[in-house]
Amino acid sequence: MDDNKFLEKCVKKAYKINKAFWNFDIKFNVRSVLTRKDMDKEWEGKTQKWMVAFAWNKKLIIFAPSVYEKLGCHKLESYQDTVTHEMNHLFYQKFVGTYKPLWLSEGLATNIQKEMNIKIKKINPDFLLYTEKGWHKKSYEHSYLAVKLLLDKLGKKKLLHLLKKYSKSPKKDNYTKLFGPYLKVF
Ligand SMILES: [Zn+2]
Numbered sequence: 001m002d003d004n005k006f007l008e009k010c011v012k013k014a015y016k017i018n019k020a021f022w023n024f025d026i027k028f029n030v031r032s033v034l035t036r037k038d039m040d041k042e043w044e045g046k047t048q049k050w051m052v053a054f055a056w057n058k059k060l061i062i063f064a065p066s067v068y069e070k071l072g073c074h075k076l077e078s079y080q081d082t083v084t085h086e087m088n089h090l091f092y093q094k095f096v097g098t099y100k101p102l103w104l105s106e107g108l109a110t111n112i113q114k115e116m117n118i119k120i121k122k123i124n125p126d127f128l129l130y131t132e133k134g135w136h137k138k139s140y141e142h143s144y145l146a147v148k149l150l151l152d153k154l155g156k157k158k159l160l161h162l163l164k165k166y167s168k169s170p171k172k173d174n175y176t177k178l179f180g181p182y183l184k185v186f
Pocket residue numbers: 085086089105106109
């Protein structure tokens with residue numbers, strides 16, 4: 001299958017999965033790139049070796065399927081998951097108006113993928129960061145588990161309601177007020 005067809009198929013599926021979760025529509029553009037240099041250009045800076053895609057400003061940028069394995073560290077089997085993950089960020093950004101808190105947007109994006117294999121058993125709130133400052137590879141696992149727990153405990157409707165409240169003033173003090181009590185029980 002050629003790059004464009006493969007990508008289009010994944011984007012369609014990712015949109016369907018995310019729309020079912022968020023229950024609204026978004027407008028976005030998808031662009032696939034063929035080199036790390038082009039990825040850096042889109043990112044407007046040097047990207048990490050593990051970075052194979054990102055979503056920002058209504059844009060989803062990803063390595064084309066034909067170079068995805070070579071330029072990143074993932075197998076092509078994970079391509080759909082990556083598109084679904086990034087698509088979740090676009091919905092989140094539309095819903096909340098920011099990507100912050102990072103652990104919540106990453107937690108939701110990892111939860112919408114297939115089951116994540118994690119090694120940790122307990123959440124350490126120190127890894128649940130508001131911004132990318134100090135973000136660690138392990139932060140993904142902690143964020144995944146924290147959001148999974150919140151979804152189990154509160155349900156999707158309540159969690160989205162909480163996020164909507166936060167979106168009225170998406171700043172750290174409002175975040176602390178709304179989510180602080182949950183961080184304490186983790
Ligand atoms: Zn992400």
